[in-house]
Amino acid sequence: MKVTLLASSQIKMMNFDMIGGSEFDRYHALIMGPSSDRLAHFAGRACYQAWDMPNPATANDMGYLANILRQGHESVLEHASATFYIEGVSRSLLAEITRHRHLSFSVESQRYVDYSNTEPVYPPASQPNENYIINSAYDDALDAYDRLYENFREQGLTRKQAREAARSVLPNCAPVAMVVTGNMRAWRDVLKKRYSTHADAEIFELAKELLRQLKCIAPASFQDIEEPF
Ligand SMILES: Cc1cc2nc3c(=O)[nH]c(=O)nc-3n(C[C@H](O)[C@H](O)[C@H](O)COP(=O)(O)OP(=O)(O)OC[C@H]3O[C@@H](n4cnc5c(N)ncnc54)[C@H](O)[C@@H]3O)c2cc1C
DSSP states (O other): OEEEEEEEOOOOHHHHHHSSGGGHHHHHHHHSSOHHHHHHHHHHHHHHTOOOOOOGGGSSHHHHHHHHHHHTOGGGGGSOEEEEEEEEEEHHHHHHHTTOTTSEEEEOOTTTSOOTTOOOOOOTTOOHHHHHHHHHHHHHHHHHHHHHHHHHHHTTOOHHHHHHHHGGGOOTTSEEEEEEEEEHHHHHHHHHHHSSTTSOHHHHHHHHHHHHHHHHHOTTTTTTOOSOO
């Protein structure tokens, strides 16, 4: 499994500079810090036009967003987003992660991409003995896939039509790559469900890595998620 952060929200200082004029010093103070957290912090203060920060405990992102999270006022976390390129996960994981309706996906196509030379994805519980069994089952599936593809081509189907029909024998352990985007509130919801000891072991591993990277770009927005739920 490989998880690469492709993009995350960045505050444009110019835009902030143009807002408010005489209020600029306050805005400027507010934009110093991780962009995603700053954006949520800014959005929260914009609701009440509360630019004075007399309370030192909530004058920074950590303190302010801790309060927001306690109150469940999570809509302010929807302004910032993060996009990941996720590779080397199984089709079973794809079926699970796509259930999260607030995430956006671009998924490697089994209709266009030739799976003949792919390797299976082993579930985390799998040890060398089980890996051997999975490998052998995957090889058999790929044999059938290749034979089906040739048969369908001989029948006159196009390459795409032949692949889309032959993929019927590809198993859950077939690998897939995808680009996934979510806003911070959506990612938090995914983590609450999948960074859990009740979740499937592979998606749990993914959630753990996503959390690690999300905490780097938005530490205040994920401050309350530490241990598996
Ligand atoms: C441990 C575990 C086991 C599971 N087992 C199964 C299983 O056996 N079979 C199965 O089919 N699924 C299973 N799932 C998937 C699960 O049912 C959900 O589809 C998945 O977790 C996505 O969560 P969600 O539907 O709450 O929210 P998301 O789609 O991620 O949306 C987030 C939140 O937005 C709100 N929301 C989104 N859409 C609507 C809507 N249409 N109406 C009202 N509110 C909405 C809800 O508050 C929701 O919680 C499992 C999930 C987990 C974590």
